[in-house]
Amino acid sequence: MPKVHLSEETIERLDQVRDDDESYDEIVEELINIYESEELTLHHGGDGV
Numbered sequence: 001m002p003k004v005h006l007s008e009e010t011i012e013r014l015d016q017v018r019d020d021d022e023s024y025d026e027i028v029e030e031l032i033n034i035y036e037s038e039e040l041t042l043h044h045g046g047d048g049v
Contacts, residue, residue: 006014018027 014024014027018024
């Protein structure tokens, strides 16, 4: 399993958005899901203007 090194600032930001019982793995997975969802929405949304 790869190791990921995060800055103190990034860890502090993660601590601000995660729930008390949520692991770092869970919050990162959730953030990736949000990113992928937004990417999909932007990619398939078109301009529509």
